[in-house]
Amino acid sequence: MKFLIDAHLPMALKNWLADRGHDVIYTRDLPQKNETDDTDIIRIADDQDRIVISKDSDFQKYHVLFGRPGRIFMITTGNIVNKVLLQLFENNFDQIEDAFEEGSKVVELNNTSIILHE
Numbered sequence: 001m002k003f004l005i006d007a008h009l010p011m012a013l014k015n016w017l018a019d020r021g022h023d024v025i026y027t028r029d030l031p032q033k034n035e036t037d038d039t040d041i042i043r044i045a046d047d048q049d050r051i052v053i054s055k056d057s058d059f060q061k062y063h064v065l066f067g068r069p070g071r072i073f074m075i076t077t078g079n080i081v082n083k084v085l086l087q088l089f090e091n092n093f094d095q096i097e098d099a100f101e102e103g104s105k106v107v108e109l110n111n112t113s114i115i116l117h118e
Contacts, residue, residue, distance in 0.1 A: 001097065004045045006054035007034035009075065010082045013053070016089060025050065038062070042069045051100060060106060060117075071100060074108040 002023040005014055014026040030036045030044070038058055045052045051071040052059050059072050073096065077085065092114055099107050099116055106117035 001100065002048060002050040003073070004041060004048075004050040004052050006041065006052065006056055006059075007036075008055040009053060010085065012082050012086060013089070016086055020093075023050075045069045045071075063106060070105065072106045073100075074106065076108055076110045078111070080111070 003017055003025070005017075005024060005026045007027045011026060011028070014024045017024045025044075025048075027034050027036050027041065030040075032040070038056070041052060042059070042062060044050070046069055049070075051073050052069045053073040053075065055075045055077075057074070059069060060074055063069060063072055075085070077088065080088075088109060088111070092109060095114055096107055096109065099114070104116050104118065108115040108117060
């Protein structure tokens with residue numbers, strides 16, 4: 001799978017996904033780095049068929065209003081340490097990956113569950 005990770009998430013997440021064979025871009029990899037505008041993130045994700053991973057609810061609002069970005073992985077855990085976040089990914093990623101492969105457009109991960117929107 002291909003992902004674009006927003007600035008509000010740790011670089012360790014990029015490394016975790018890349019170590020598992022995924023194609024991952026972090027906002028720091030983009031020309032304007034973490035200052036990249038949300039609309040540019042959306043354009044890049046859609047142009048490259050990437051799933052936006054973010055804590056920023058603006059991406060979900062934009063998706064509801066305009067259908068873009070095409071796919072979003074929302075992290076709604078609140079502030080947690082990186083180790084706990086990565087453990088949540090470890091415990092739940094197979095199910096998340098299946099959801100996107102089966103056509104889900106918006107997948108949400110919180111501290112206790114996975115929620116499929118749409």
